[in-house]
Amino acid sequence: MLEKLANIFRIPDLRKRILFTLGLLAVYRLGGHIPTPGINADKLQQFFEQNRGSFLGFVDLFSGGQLRRLTIFALGIMPYITASIILQLLTVVYEPLAKLQKEGELGRKKITQWTRYLTVILSAIQSLGIAISLQKGGDFVVNPGPSFTLMTMLTLTTGSAFIMWLGEQITERGVGNGMSLLIFAGIVVGLPRAVADLIDKVKTDAWGAFTAPAMLILIGLMIVVVAFIVYVERSERRIPVQYAKRVVGRKVMGGQSTHLPLRVNAGGVMPVIFASSILSLPPMIGSGLGLKNSRYFGGLFTALQWGEPLYTLLYAVGIIFFAYFYVSIVFNPNEVADNMRKYGGFIPGIRPGKRTSDFINEVLTRITLVGALYLIIISFIPEWMIAGIHLNHLPGAAGAFFERLPSWVTNGLGVNFYFGGTSLLIVVGVAMDTVT
Template sequence: MFETFRNAWKIADLRKKLLFTLFIVIIFRIGAAIPVPFIDADSLKALMEDMSANSSNLLGYFNMISGGGLEKATLFAMSITPYINASIIIQLLTVAIPPLERMAKEGEEGRKRIAQITRYTTIALGLIQATAYFFYLKQSDILVYDEGGALVFSAFVIILVLTAGSALMMWLGEQINDKGIGNGISILLFAGIVSRGPSMVMQLYQYLQLGGQYYILVPVVVIIFILIIAFIVLMTDAERRIPVQYAKRVVGRKMYGGQSTHIPVKVNMSGVLPIIFASSFLSIPSTIDMFVNQTPGGFWDGFFNAFSPSGALYAILYFLLIIFFSYFYVSIQYNPIEMANNLKKNNGAIPGIRPGKPTSDFISRIISKVVLIGALFLGVIAILPIVFGALTGMGGLSLGGTSILIVVGVAIETVRQIESQMLMRHYKGFLE
């Protein structure tokens, strides 16, 4: 990976793109340090210490991907979560609503219109999320304002600034897509999560200072961390190849076809989305708990404790929901019938399988088995921090889960994109 970056730095065009991407990341980190007015940052940080220690809570999860911006009440406190949610919603609606589906198939112009709809949806979701965040701050007595009409003014400023921060991050990500290297939104996610690395190192150092069993547990954490990265890299590159044979056909005096190829089926086809869906779904009870005052020992107190992110019920439901959302996402993204029809139209066939319905059934069975392996992989990665924390009592470590999966995935994808651009610039072509 470092060799790839060093070679890319020698090419003037790629060097400009790398510097531009770095410049956008610096702007993002500066914005993540600019505080929003009318908020007591110290009180908010004290309130969210336990939430930031557990990224399974909705606000703790937002704080993790914003690089700690939420607990510091900064301009980019909401990070790019409104844009991610908007992209997921529009993507699902594109499959369910025929006009959007037709728009997606109109080529470049259709994609531009869908991107514009996604931007408007991002601003709307950012406005809703900023409003909910304001009312949470108001209920927690963290706002700083004078009595009277100042509350309305502070609400207007806080909601407007947070919404503008989300829109600005969306724009920064699009600038990376146009003039930089890698996927802009993924790069900003990567930068936010990596910025939490020093705090994790400090936590490990604090555990090491306690002595005793932690002299063994801390090195074990580091070893497991390295093994998780290696496991994620292995599963990210893993794929099941379905062999395809194209029949020979004669057109005039030339013969076409006859070659053998394959259909690659990635083990982790859905990426990190099932974890995001499952964590968002399970964070609803713990988030409602922050706004509800229940009686200790009552029904609701027991209900919310049962859905505690450190409990066994939460881990089991988390694992099952990841498997469910993995199948759900793949079912709306891959159509075995359409794949079988495309093979038939191009005179292609899977050896030993008849064209038509037998081919679609065979592809469906292969995809189901591969998705199960990928879902189990995501489930193990996601619940590993919960199990490790319960066994050792070392809470608050971003060991595995969404954070490492995003960081490793973005790093691999960015390196691949750099390598492809280097290959394109070094390809001499048939004229030479």
């Protein structure tokens, strides 16, 4: 193992890329210690501690714990991810944008530029919502007023734009996907604090007689989830491909057998991140506009809280949708079938051309559904252990049934989201992708 690590640093280009990546990640973490001006940090920390098992704790996970301190990087990469989703969806439904995407490098650069502009706009909207919410919510602001609102908008929007630049630089000149690595770094840095909080709960006997079983269940669940993630992420469906012999000049080409690998979870962690970022928008915007306690919209925003039945349903549907959507972007069965036919390849028992494309698409559809269900299981079961199953809010007999369940089932164990399936999926998935 040590020999392999030493070999990595003997390759000049790879060594340069790794050091560049580590340097930018250090800059990202440094920014996580610079607070936004005018914030009562102690009050804000206390508020997040009281709501660690809520939707706020889940959003704080993706910011690397910076939202609870409201640092200059508090928005994290959520605005960029949301902007990317919107632009990618528009390329499907808006024909001029779809044509622009097919124009090669120039078209992709144009779409990337629009994504940056939209990121800044979304960051400004979210920072406005945060500034208004903080001034309405309690003693979080030292000197509330228009100057604080403007300063917060300017600080958080600039920080979000800088994070976007960091991620792009890591992707281009470093190792791995920059945006995924930024989330990865935030989660890993927050793990020691989460472990310390868990130890405090054990010392104070937070769950009473259930403390020991709760710890065993939580640790066992983490081990099972990590093993399950590694197994599925390495799983693939291999379609056999045969290449016919052909004569090129004086050489005989082809004649060998190979396979077309299709990953069960081709989208990786992106469907979960996409679904989470989309569902995080309504509560944040609603809080900023004061709609959370509205007579007409209050019930809707309550239903969109983490663990509520409506949120659970929309989250599951979102993961399935983005799993298929992401695969449709990164993998084109028609192009694969055309390339196979061009080089004399064929799938045994399947005619080249459209039949091959349809067969690949059919297989891809089935395994993508399996991958989406896997993501739902990984995302939901541990989070239910942490934040509880709020199905007791269902109407009628169903709600009454869940109301009779133990409190640790309906209210959760109240530990940090760093022990949840989503965080474990991101950490394990990004680590495996980066190493690969």
